[in-house]
Structure formats: C-alpha cells, structure tokens
Amino acid sequence: MSTSSANRALRIGAVAYDPKVVTIWEGFKPYFAKHGAEIDYVLYSTYDAQVDANLSGAVDVAWNSPLAWVKSQIVSRGACRAIAMRDSDRDLTTKIIVRASSTLSKLADLKGKTLAVGASDSPQATLIPLGLVADSGLDPRRDCRVLYHNVMVGKHGDHVGGERDAAKALASGAADAACVLDANYAVFINEGTLDPGATRVFATTPPFDHCNFTTRADLPEQRVKPFLGALLGMSFQDPEVRVFMELEGLKRWLPARTSGYAQLEKAVERFDFFGSAASSARS
Amino acid sequence: MPDSTPKSRLDLEDLALHEGATVLLRRVLSQLATGEWCEVCGDSADLASQLAAWCRKEGLRCESRQGVAGTYRIESAGPALAIHTSRGNVSETAALNWGLAPRGARIEKGGPDFGFTLRQKRDVWARELNAIYSQATANQWSAARDIPWPELPKLSTEVESAVGQIMTFLTENEFAALYVPARFIPRIHPHYREVVEVLAMQVVDEARHAEAFTRRAEAGCAGLGTTATSGQLSLKTLLEEPDFTTATFLLCVMGEGTFLTLLKFLAEHAPDPVTAMLVRLAHRDEARHVAFGTEHVRYVFEREPETRLSMAAAVERRSQMLASISGLSSYVHDALVVFAGGGISVSQIRTGSRHVAELQREMDRMRRERLQSLRFEPAVATTMSAYHTKNFM
Numbered sequence: 001m002s003t004s005s006a007n008r009a010l011r012i013g014a015v016a017y018d019p020k021v022v023t024i025w026e027g028f029k030p031y032f033a034k035h036g037a038e039i040d041y042v043l044y045s046t047y048d049a050q051v052d053a054n055l056s057g058a059v060d061v062a063w064n065s066p067l068a069w070v071k072s073q074i075v076s077r078g079a080c081r082a083i084a085m086r087d088s089d090r091d092l093t094t095k096i097i098v099r100a101s102s103t104l105s106k107l108a109d110l111k112g113k114t115l116a117v118g119a120s121d122s123p124q125a126t127l128i129p130l131g132l133v134a135d136s137g138l139d140p141r142r143d144c145r146v147l148y149h150n151v152m153v154g155k156h157g158d159h160v161g162g163e164r165d166a167a168k169a170l171a172s173g174a175a176d177a178a179c180v181l182d183a184n185y186a187v188f189i190n191e192g193t194l195d196p197g198a199t200r201v202f203a204t205t206p207p208f209d210h211c212n213f214t215t216r217a218d219l220p221e222q223r224v225k226p227f228l229g230a231l232l233g234m235s236f237q238d239p240e241v242r243v244f245m246e247l248e249g250l251k252r253w254l255p256a257r258t259s260g261y262a263q264l265e266k267a268v269e270r271f272d273f274f275g276s277a278a279s280s281a282r283s
Numbered sequence: 284m285p286d287s288t289p290k291s292r293l294d295l296e297d298l299a300l301h302e303g304a305t306v307l308l309r310r311v312l313s314q315l316a317t318g319e320w321c322e323v324c325g326d327s328a329d330l331a332s333q334l335a336a337w338c339r340k341e342g343l344r345c346e347s348r349q350g351v352a353g354t355y356r357i358e359s360a361g362p363a364l365a366i367h368t369s370r371g372n373v374s375e376t377a378a379l380n381w382g383l384a385p386r387g388a389r390i391e392k393g394g395p396d397f398g399f400t401l402r403q404k405r406d407v408w409a410r411e412l413n414a415i416y417s418q419a420t421a422n423q424w425s426a427a428r429d430i431p432w433p434e435l436p437k438l439s440t441e442v443e444s445a446v447g448q449i450m451t452f453l454t455e456n457e458f459a460a461l462y463v464p465a466r467f468i469p470r471i472h473p474h475y476r477e478v479v480e481v482l483a484m485q486v487v488d489e490a491r492h493a494e495a496f497t498r499r500a501e502a503g504c505a506g507l508g509t510t511a512t513s514g515q516l517s518l519k520t521l522l523e524e525p526d527f528t529t530a531t532f533l534l535c536v537m538g539e540g541t542f543l544t545l546l547k548f549l550a551e552h553a554p555d556p557v558t559a560m561l562v563r564l565a566h567r568d569e570a571r572h573v574a575f576g577t578e579h580v581r582y583v584f585e586r587e588p589e590t591r592l593s594m595a596a597a598v599e600r601r602s603q604m605l606a607s608i609s610g611l612s613s614y615v616h617d618a619l620v621v622f623a624g625g626g627i628s629v630s631q632i633r634t635g636s637r638h639v640a641e642l643q644r645e646m647d648r649m650r651r652e653r654l655q656s657l658r659f660e661p662a663v664a665t666t667m668s669a670y671h672t673k674n675f676m
Contacts, residue, residue, distance in 0.1 A: 088339050093332060182336035189301040196301055201329050236342065237364055239380065242393025251342025251360070 009038040010227050012213075013050045013059035015068075016043040017158035020247050027244035035233065037226035046154030047121075051075065054214060060223060064214045065156035066123045066264050071274060072214050082212040082258050083224060084231050086250035090260065091207035093182045094129045097170065097194075098202040104177065107136035107203055114145040116166035116175035121273075122157025123264050124210070125166060129179035131267030132205045141271070147175050160184060167193050177202055209260025289356060290315055295325030300333040308357070312343070317361030324354040331355070365389040377402040377474035386474060401527055402472035405586055409578035412477035415571050419484035422571075424564050426495035435502055435557040441627045442554050448508030448618035449549065450500035453565075454493045455510055456542065456676040459518040460572070461489035463534045467527050481575050488568040495561050502557070511612030513605075517674035520601050528583050528590065529597045535576020537598065537667075538676040539569050540653050544646045545675055552623045552638065573653075580657060591659060595667055602670035610673035646675070 014021055025041040032039045042059050044050040047068035054062035055076055061083070064072065072080045096115075098104050104113070110133060118125025126148070133140045140146055149165035157163070163180050167188045170178035180188065182204075188194045213231075215224055234241055236251045245251065268274060293311045298304045304325070311321050323334070331347065334355055338345035341360075348354040366380070370387030379402070382394040401407050409415075438446070464482040471479050500507045521538065524530040546566040553559035583590050616639065621627055623642075624635025647668050654664035 087342055091335065091339065093336070095332075182332060183340050186301050186333065186336065201332075204329075204332060237392070239364075239393035243395050246393075249340075 009040040010061060010223060011059040012039050012041045013053055013062040014041055014043055015047055015050055015063070015065070015155055015158065016045060017152060017155040024244050024247050027241065027247075031234065031238075031241050031244075032227065032230050035226075035230035037230040039227065047071070047156050048154065054080075055216065057216070060215065060219055061227065062214045064212055065158065066208070066210050066212075066261055067121060067127070067156045067268070067273075069212055069214055069258075070261060070265055070268055074268075074274060076216070079217045081215050081217050081219075082256035083215055083228055084253050085209065085212040085256045086248070087252040087254055088250050089210040089212065090254070090257075092124060092210055093207055094124050094132075094179055094205045095182055095185050095201045096129055096132070096177050096179050096203040097167075097185065097199045098177045099170065100198055100200050102176065102200070102202070104202055107133055108138060110136075110140070110177060111138055111143045112145075113176035114147050114169075114174070115140060116147045116149065116169040116178040118148075118157050118162035118166055118179065119150050119153050119155075119159075120148050121153055121155075122162060123208075123267075124181045125157050125163045125179050127267040127271065127273065128205055128208055128263050129203075131263055131270060132203060134267075134270055160187075164188065164193055170199065171195070206263065207260065208263050209257065212256045212258075287320055287356075289322035290319040292322045293324075295323060295327065295330070297327045298325065299327040299330070300337055302327075305337060308337075312357065312359045313362055315359035315361070317359060319359050320356050321359060322348070322354060322356055324351075326353050364392045366392060373404060373408070374474060375404045377404075377472035381472070381474060383473050385476060399470060399472040401467065401470045402474070404475065405583060406527060407471055407475050407478045407579070409478070409481075409575055409582050411574065411578050412481055415575050415578075416477065416480050416484060419481065419488070419568075419571055422567060423487070424491070426491060426498055426561075429564065430495065430560055431556055432502065434555070436555050438503065438554055439626060440504065441621055442625065443503040444505040444508070445618040445621040446503060446554065446558060447500040447505040448614050449622060450496040451508040451510060452514065452612075452615045452618075453496045454500075454507075455514065455518065456538075457489045457493040457496065459521055459676060460534060460539060461486050461493065462522055463524075463530055466522070467530070470527075485572050485575070488572070492565050492568065495565070499558060499561055508618065509614045511614055513608040513610075514612050514615070514674050516608060517605055517672045518676060520604050521676070524597070528580065529594065531576045532580050532594050533597060533601065534676075535572050536580055536653060536657070537650065537671050539572045539576065541646050541650060541671065541675045543569055543573060544642065544649050548638070548642045548645070549622070552625075554622070554625065577653065577657065584657060588658075591657075591663075595659070595663055598667045598670045601672065605672055605674075608673075611675070 012025065014025060021043060029039060042053070044053065047065050050062050050064070051068050051071050053059045054072060062068065069082060104110065115133070117130065120126060130140045130146070133144070138144065147169055149162040151161035151165065152159040163184055166175070166178040167180055169175040171194055189196050231253045232255065234245070234253055236242055236245050291311050291314065293307060295304045295307065308323065315321060330353065334345055338357060343360055344358040346356045348356055367389055368384070368386055379396050380392065380394060381390055382397060384390045464485050468479055468482050473479060497507065521530065521534055524533060543566060546562045546569060549562040550559050550566065553562065619639045620632060620635035622635070623638035624631035650668040650671060651664045654667055655661060659667065
C-alpha cells in the first residue's frame, strides 16, 4: 500500500441502487469526520464492479450485499473480512407464498408449477428460496417454471421492485407461488399489492443474514479501527444521523458475523451462479 | 442486573400483524420505558415469524418464551425523543429541526432540514393575519357561479375591444401577483403557518381573477388584446425581487394598492354588469392583499424603521430599471380612454381622456396616502409615488 493511500480518507464503496444512497453517505460523512474517522465514498452501479474495486484496493471498505460478500470470498479465496452489519441484516427469512385457495402443501408440489422470484441475482427473493426448493429434491430450473422479475440486475435485489412484481404475478394468477422477504410480505399486504387473506405462507427459509461491510484481510487494522469504532458508536437517538439511519433501514450497527451466509453460499455453488469466475478462483 | 419481568401483557388473540396487531403492539410498547419488557401472546398463523420480522425492522429485541407456545417477549426501545412545541407561542426564530410540523405538535428529533430561508418572525409576520385569512376563506367566489354571464350585452366593437384589452392587461398583472407570493411560500418556515395560509389564499385569488378576466374577454366578440413588452418588463422586475419584504412592499402596497384605484375606476365606468361585477369582486380580494402587505411592512418598520430607506431605494431602483420605458402601454392607455368615454367619438375620447388623467392623479393620491400611513415623510411619499411604475403594478 502506498503512503498516499495509507493517509487518505477511508474510501467506502456503495452501490447506487437509488438516489438516496448519495443522501445517506453525504449525511454520514460529517459524522465520521467528527468522530476522527474521515471517510469518502465511491458509488458503483453494480456489485460486481464494487467487488472488483474492493479486491483491487480502489476502495478500502465495501458496503456489500450478501451475494457480493460471497463473491468477494470466492474470488479472493477467503481473503476478506466482514466487519459490521445493520441490526436489520440479521435473521431474515424469505417466504414462499401461495394463494389462500392453493392446494399446494409441500415443496415437492411445486413440480411443474410457476414460481415467481425477484431479480436473477437477488439473494433473498431468488437464490436462497430456490435453494430451499432444491433442498426438497426438485431442481427448480428444470422441474418448475421460474418466472424472474429482473428489476435492476447487478444490484442484487436491493431494489424491491422485482419482489413486488413477483407478488403481483401471484396475485394476478400468472404464478402459482412467489418468493418474498418476510418484512416485504407485510409491506405488500399493507400497501395493497396483495389482498389481506388472499395469500398464505407456503414455506419459509431458515434465517439468513444480509449486507455487511467487507474489507480485504490485508487492510491494516489502524485503517479499519477508527471507522468501525465510529460506526458501532452511531446512535439512532443522535439527531445528526437519525434521518440517514432511517434511510439506510437500521436502528443500530452491529459487529458482523458470517454464520448467516451458508444458505446463499450453498445456492451459489449449486446453481453455479458465478460460473467461470468461481471456477478459476478455486483452481 | 436489569429487570426482565414483563411490565405489561398483550393478548393478540387471533389478530395477525397484517390485520392490525402492530397498532396494539406499538400502543403497549410506547407506554414502557427503555429496556422494559412486554409479554405478547396470540394464536394467529405464523405469528412467531411475523413478530420476528416486525421487531427486526423496528430495532426491537424479541424472544420466544421458553416452554410456552405462542408467547413472546418484546423489549421496548422507549418513546422516541421528541421536541414539545406550543400552539400559541410564535417564536422570533423558527428552529431548523421542525420540518413541516405544525406548532403544538410533538416533533421527533433528527428530522430532515428543509432549508427554509424565511425563518425569522420579522421576515414574514404581520398583524391581523387570522382576520385576513378568515375573510379570504369566507369571501371566495366562483367565476362560473357568481358572475351574471347571461346578462352580458352586445357592446359596440370599439368598447368590446377596449374591454378585451383591459382584461388582457389585468390578467397578466394577476399572474405576476400569483407568482410573487408563490415563489416565497416554499421558503417560509411552517412555524409561521398563518403567513403561508394568507399567501396561499392570495395565490388562489389571483388564479381566479386570471381565469375570470380571460373569460370576460373571450365572452365578447373581440377576445383578448395585446400584451406590451413594456408591461412585461415592468412585471419582470417584480418577479425578480429576491427579498420577501421588498417584494411584498412593491407588489402589495405599491402595485396592488394602485390596482385598487384602477379596479374601482373600472367598476364605475363599466359598460356592462358582468364587467362591473368582476372588477368589484376582484377589488374586494385585492383589498385583502393590500392589507396583508401593509401590515407586514408596518410590522417590519416598527422594529427596523431604517427599512423605510431600503423600500424607498427599491422603488427608485425599479424606476431606474424601467426608465427607458415610455410608461403605460399605449394599448392599455387607449383602451382605458375608450372604456371610460364609452366610445370613439371626439367627445367620448375627450371625456375618456379626462377620466384616465383623473385616474392617474387618484392613483398617485392614494399611493401617497398609503405611504404616509406607513410613516413615510410626505415629501418622500410624493417622490416614491412619482417613481412608481407607470404600468400601475
């Protein structure tokens, strides 16, 4: 690492899945500066580009989707570190929902049926629930008709539009089942995308974790420590950052854990999601 | 060791979260202090999973009660930190962190900064705001409902053309009087809601006037007339004034004040009952706008008497900007002469010209009177009135 990069503000990579990403990081910048951890941020339009940037040292810390975390670990052969996550990133589940009148009762019943999912690269609305279906013995890509809703591919399902479209496909009869994140299921009912009582939960994935801040393992501790200290010290009661925490969807930052990515790792491998990139990294 | 004994219990029975259980949960949790626990039970389908997802989103700790199916414990995060405000207390400076909240509301801390630039009471306030607003809401009229359109007679082509030209002039002035307050409304901190309300009514009034005057022109055989460049230039200087008090002074006191005299003149000489009714109703509205402008400027002058100098300078500055303009557009002048004279015969033109000259003298007299009521020295008031745009607004 050059002297200049050692002294520069810590560069955070973030994916611009929405214009609010600028608001959030512009809002956080003065907070970190005030707490002795000067940061700057760099926006990417896809997680793939952000993973490349993080592994090549163009950024120091990447605010990664779970799939970007898994890819970082595959490509770097485990040379990355997850340092922090939101309280809301832990223990998510995805529901496979069906119409209330559906006769489907077990995952194997999905054979020959249409399963609506989110974007092809969405961990929560596609890869993890398809992994659950695969665990039942079906190959969803062969035995079911998977109806993708590719809203903003490259952004790993951060945009809720794909999931909403999957729910709409179920409501309209275009699909027999749909995969939606647990919290979004309630949102879709409350906002009217799904009629209350018109659907039921057919299957639920085991809990999994979502985003994390990822660094390369060789990033010196003295670069990480001030940022991590300020991040974990951030309070939802602090008026200076509250609105940005609201926009980012958390009440507290927590130290990262990596135990919640097993389902996604398994799905990525099972569906050969990264193809040759993963193979060449492993060889 | 913290006390984890539940301080309250909530039985949701078979009520699911999407059926409204979150309403009851929030009510119970809001009664608890930070760190206190609520025991929740229920037997709706998928309650455990729904509660877990909801608590994660709310940032609350949720645990299943060991050995008791369908029973959970949720730790309260306590009430959100909030600022308590007073309905009746109008502050000299409005706080940036109030957002769009009305006075008297509890405001959660940490809201976004809307960047309201007019947030000093002195910047915008006036006496009689409630009375002006009440009158405005009570006196709203409709061009479709309250004007006797069927009573519009067929006028001579010359007089009807004059009416169309005057209506064109009035409409463009109404638009200026609409845009000026509309530009300032989003800059005013909602702590001073009474001012926002009065200005919003002013915008509505002007929109109605523009519609009604256009409709009158189109109802006759002549249609709309011509808009003069000189008039546009004069109105543009009004729209470009960046300071609220100065813009209010130029628009409401000097401009709309002058228009009161014009509307009264038009009512007196109106060739038909429709035109007469329109300008009378518009006059009633404009009087409120003048009242607001006068009261706001008076409020400022009482606190900062030296602001009178700025206002006098603003009138002179506007006059210099418009110095190369010959005065009232000939379209409008000639139309007023025909309108007041009742036609284009020599005697009618002579009569009309005399009335228009009297109108301009009356406008000057009323402006001076209004300025003196604001404690401008008579000599200053005379100079300012003379500097006022010849385009009336």
